[in-house]
Amino acid sequence: MTQQDIQVQDGQELREAKKYFSYHLLEWYQGQKRDLPWRRHRNPYYIWISEIMLQQTRVDTVIPYFNRFIERFPTVESLADAPEEDVLKCWEGLGYYSRARNIQHAAKQVKELYGGQVPNDREAVFSLKGVGPYTAGAILSIAFNRPEPAVDGNVMRVLSRYFLIEDDIAKGPTRVKMERLAAELIPEGEAASFNQALMELGALVCTPKSPRCLTCPVMEHCAARLAGCETSLPVKTKAKPPRPEERLAALIEGRGAHAGQVLIRQRPQSGLLARMWELPHWPAPHGEGGAKGARLPEAAALDRLRRSLWEAGISARPEKHWMAAEHIFSHIVWTLQVYRCSEEDALPLPIAAEGRAVYNADADLFSGIDSSMPIERFEDGTASPEDGGAVRWISREDMANYAFPNVFLKLLNLYFDEQEERAKLEQ
DNA sequence: AACACGGGGCG
DNA sequence: CGCCCAGTGTT
Numbered sequence: 001m002t003q004q005d006i007q008v009q010d011g012q013e014l015r016e017a018k019k020y021f022s023y024h025l026l027e028w029y030q031g032q033k034r035d036l037p038w039r040r041h042r043n044p045y046y047i048w049i050s051e052i053m054l055q056q057t058r059v060d061t062v063i064p065y066f067n068r069f070i071e072r073f074p075t076v077e078s079l080a081d082a083p084e085e086d087v088l089k090c091w092e093g094l095g096y097y098s099r100a101r102n103i104q105h106a107a108k109q110v111k112e113l114y115g116g117q118v119p120n121d122r123e124a125v126f127s128l129k130g131v132g133p134y135t136a137g138a139i140l141s142i143a144f145n146r147p148e149p150a151v152d153g154n155v156m157r158v159l160s161r162y163f164l165i166e167d168d169i170a171k172g173p174t175r176v177k178m179e180r181l182a183a184e185l186i187p188e189g190e191a192a193s194f195n196q197a198l199m200e201l202g203a204l205v206c207t208p209k210s211p212r213c214l215t216c217p218v219m220e221h222c223a224a225r226l227a228g229c230e231t232s233l234p235v236k237t238k239a240k241p242p243r244p245e246e247r248l249a250a251l252i253e254g255r256g257a258h259a260g261q262v263l264i265r266q267r268p269q270s271g272l273l274a275r276m277w278e279l280p281h282w283p284a285p286h287g288e289g290g291a292k293g294a295r296l297p298e299a300a301a302l303d304r305l306r307r308s309l310w311e312a313g314i315s316a317r318p319e320k321h322w323m324a325a326e327h328i329f330s331h332i333v334w335t336l337q338v339y340r341c342s343e344e345d346a347l348p349l350p351i352a353a354e355g356r357a358v359y360n361a362d363a364d365l366f367s368g369i370d371s372s373m374p375i376e377r378f379e380d381g382t383a384s385p386e387d388g389g390a391v392r393w394i395s396r397e398d399m400a401n402y403a404f405p406n407v408f409l410k411l412l413n414l415y416f417d418e419q420e421e422r423a424k425l426e427q
Numbered sequence: 428a429a430c431a432c433g434g435g436g437c438g
Numbered sequence: 439c440g441c442c443c444a445g446t447g448t449t
Contacts, residue, residue, distance in 0.1 A: 055445045061435065095433025098447075132446045153444055172428075208443070209437075239442095240430095272432070329433060330444090406434070 017221050021162060022187045022194065028217035029197030032204070034059075037066050039196075044118035044143035045076050051138045052103050052130060056096055059203065065094055076116050079107040088275065088403040097274060097403075102130030120144040133179070141191040149182035150195045151175060154202025160234035161206060164223035169234045242333045248296075248305045249281035249325075251415060252316045252341040254393050261393040262415065263314065263343070264402065268389075272329075277402040279411060280391070281336060282308040295321070295337055305339055314391065316341040323414075327407035338411060 033039070036059065038050035049069060053062045069090050073079040079087070084104060091100035106128040110118055118139065119125055126136045137150035149155075156169045156178050163181065167174040186194050205212045211230055213219050224230040254261035265280045267273050284296055285304055295301070302318040309316050318341045327334040394402065396416040404412065 052445095056433075056443080058435075058443085093434080095435090096445090098432065099445090102446080130446065134445055274432095327433085329431090331431065 017163075017223075018185055020221050021218050022185050024217045025197045025201060026187060026190060026194055029193055029200055033196065033200060034204075037063060037070075042143060042192075044120070044139065046070065047143040048118055048131075048135075048139050049103070051135050051142075052099055053094065055099065055135070057094060061094075065091070076107050076110045076118065079104060080111040084275075085401075085403065089401075092403040093406055093409065097276060099130060101274070105129040106131065118143065120146070122148070133175070137179075138195065141186075141195045143192075145189070145192045147183065147186045147191045149179040149186070150199070151178045151182050152199060152202075154199045154206075155182060157208065157234050158198060158202045158206045161211075161224035161230050162218060162222045164227060164229070164233070166233070166235050168237055170237045239330065242329060242331050244333045244335065246284040246335050247281045247337070248284045248301055248308065249279045249336045249338040249411075250305060250309060250314075250316065250318065250341045251279055251322055251338050251411070252309075252314070252343055255343045256345075258343055258393045260419070261395050261398075262412065263316070264392055264394055264404075264408075266390040266392075272332075273405050275403075277392075277404050278408045279338065280309070280312065280314065284337065295324075301337065301339065305341070309341070312389065315344040317344055323411075325407050325411055327405065334407075336407065336411075 036050075038046045050062065050066055053066055053069075072086070072090055073082060082104070084101065087100050087104045088097060091097060094100075109128055110116060113119075114124065120140065120143070122136065122140065125131055125139050126133075131139070134150055134152050137148040138152075140146040140148040141150050153169075156175070159165060159178055159181055160167075160169065165174075165177075167177065169175070169178075182195075182198070185198075201216070201218075205216050209231070213222070213225050213230065216222065216225075219225055222230070224233050250263070252263040254263070263280065264277045267276050267278060269275050282305070284301070296304070298321060301321070305318040309318070318339045320340050322338045322340045325336045325338060327336065392398075392402075396412075399409075399412060
């Protein structure tokens, strides 16, 4: 046999393997597909919302969010016309909050540019904020049955194993390669089912850690399984570890008119957790010579927090360490040491002859001196700098009106639970 | 190409 | 409890 003959034969085998794959996968999907809320209709708006939510988030987590979201914003227009804070509140706990802001921006695009109908051509779908190559393909194929690839992590895992592709899936060109392959595999007129089948297989059978090969509809011709290397695929470079950040947080209990309330602060309009609400917190000074992760001595922490509060224009006195909490991002780990503080009637006498603090977005801290910066006050006495730093006194009931990252949601609920317990005991 | 951007599940 | 999972936007 000549070299050319071998290549021809390999080419034929590959074509056979592809046809086999598509046929059996589709067959399997008809019988195994899960009943999911967004699969009950072929509503492009539902498909779109679900696909955005499903980015970086698993199906079980998304389902309740999707149902609430559709109930609250049933149409593109209702989403476009809603206050942004309502959309954020609906997204609370899902993470990656820019998805929520992008989706509303895109809803306005759809309303104004496409008469409220999700467009079905590639250019238009791709131009929507928050819609990249994967989501565009998912919308076009699932909602409109157009033969576009929709390559996510599941799909790359399945394809890398079945075709034994050892390219690093963290690299950009690999995704493009996978898209070409995925497009070839779509059976005529079956884009919607086939693309969902591919992802369903990745989610239910061809899982990252211990794939259920024995129940796989295409195991017979899976190159990785035949080679015994399925668990070492796909190849992916590791992300670098998150950097640790120690922070001092203030749980400030109101007095007088604010009795029973707690002070919260709004984050800046861009960057990490943009526009979400939180307990005020600042970087802890580095423990000089102290053991890693060790708490600052109580007195030093109280002092430092007192200073930070004062610099932020908040009149409160740190009293006592309450608890520690962790918040893990993909790139940062916050260790929050939370201190109970009590509201004071007025700013205390200056600790030092410094003016108002300036928010330094780069370092995420309030520092520096700018006595010209005014303190804006609302009628209820709360302050509101332009870019974050707005503060409010809230009770448990008011939590429904503000969107919090999970760690603060938990801290606030714990605190209010404790207060209720205390009130009961005193009776 | 590298980094920013949350949260949850699994073994 | 350490490890893993992942699209889009920005730079």
